[in-house]
Amino acid sequence: MKSNKMGMNTICAHAGELKDEQFKGAISPLYMSSSYAYENVDVKRYPRYFNTPNQEALGKKIAALEHTEAGMIFGSGMAAVSHSLLAFLQKGDHIVLQKTLYGGTYNFVVEEFEKFGIEYTFANGFSEADFRSALQTNTKVIYVETPSNPLMLLTDLEMISKIAREHNLVSIIDNTFASPINQNPADFGIDIIIHSATKYMGGHSDICAGAVAASNKHMEQIWNLSKNIGGSLSDYTVWLLERSLKTMALRVKAQNRNAKKMAKWLQKHPLVAKVYYPGLKEHPDYLLARKQMRGYSGMLSFELIPSVNPEAFMEALQLIKQSMSLAGVESTILSPAKTSHALLTAEERTHQGISDNLLRFSVGIEEKKDLVEDIEQAFEAVVNKELV
Known part of the structure; x- marks a missing residue:
């Protein structure tokens, strides 16, 4: 064929x-x-x-x-x-x-x-x-x-x-x-x-x-x-x-579904200031995404509200790994300011819209409920620590 x-x-x-x-x-x-x-x-x-x-x-x-x-x-x-x-x-x-x-x-x-x-x-x-x-x-x-x-x-x-x-x-x-x-x-x-x-x-x-x-x-x-x-x-x-x-299509489609679910959930969370995902109707490029993409990727990023320490939040995660790369079957998270865009100056990152509170989330193939539970317990740990 x-x-x-x-x-x-x-x-x-x-x-x-x-x-x-x-x-x-x-x-x-x-x-x-x-x-x-x-x-x-x-x-x-x-x-x-x-x-x-x-x-x-x-x-x-x-x-x-x-x-x-x-x-x-x-x-x-x-x-x-x-x-x-x-x-x-x-x-x-x-x-x-x-x-x-x-x-x-x-x-x-x-x-x-x-x-x-x-x-x-x-x-x-x-x-x-x-x-x-x-x-x-x-x-x-x-x-x-x-x-x-x-x-x-x-x-x-x-x-x-x-x-x-x-x-x-x-x-x-x-x-x-x-x-x-x-x-x-x-x-x-x-x-x-x-x-x-x-x-x-x-x-x-x-x-x-x-x-x-x-x-x-x-x-x-x-x-x-x-x-x-x-x-x-x-x-x-x-x-x-x-x-x-050989398994890429199966993996990516599962990651697409998970990422869209997580993007919608994070969008409603009070400790999240903004979510960046082209599969959300609120994304400025949503219509373009529908035109030239079949799926919206397993990648998303989200910005924490100023009062939440991003490093403390990531350290508190137990299932989602704080890791440099992306797109594995396991979910990972990182700070672009300290990793992928660390070679840029602070001014260059600001110009690109990359804040210190921005986190990049590579969504894996885990169950959504497990990812949600992990993020929730990390938020609770951070908030409780700040209240002490």
Whole structure:
């Protein structure tokens, strides 16, 4: 069957799998070799060239999931980001970026681009006018992240692809927070889709990886740079990631449901000042979310009222883990000001709307009642402590 005819669960389970021709096993065999023959072979394989059997197979699954022609796997999400950007930018070029970005991406741009002679502009907002006003005659790339980390703000993908086509730009998106289960940017005309595969693709907090999906033409340009820089993933981790992807649709849909329930519950809590989740009708981008997303993600963030100490609250949690990453089957929570956006200055965080009382909540697959009980007991512990 062609992958574009299959359902999402079927793609997760079967697309890009390697056939075990020798023993007829039910799963993809693992090829651990770092050295392959170069004479009398169809493909000269080398791990740094991203073309070992497991690397190639997983790339096909990523492409099928994102409705593109090609896919590549990297050693981390930031490797996928940096390789993709540098493949299309050189000295004298300019890039327009979304106003709010993952802290690692933001830091990469402001710390490294000047060394390469690459100019950049962050759009003032999320409207078409904001992005158009940031364009220059030397602009080559437009880069967005939707939903954004950590405020879950959305960017109109059709609008971005329209601007890119009109000005012959390469459009790139970080699709990590949505995952291919909730959003396929290629369907809206976006050229290159990036993931921190550590997150929803891995899903079990035990894999560090990145992924890129694009057309054959764009992927060839990324590959030409990447083979020189190096950033490939070991075949054992590639194999583990392919295993994890088989359940991604099931996991993400369960996390979507939980996150929406928790967002609605938190929204009514007297100790919560604000909830950021695109599946809420009160979210400013709710209608856009309905237009370009199938599900609203397992991610949300919420702001505590000023009188509640966020650190004390997180320390009091017993089930929800205070942890750095996100999108695992277990629920985790963190302070963006101290983790994902710690590299930004206090002024930069304020400009992006990231306060010290903002918490990012990655909702797992636990029962809602257990998550509610954990948050309630943590609030009670904090309030009682402050009253003593």
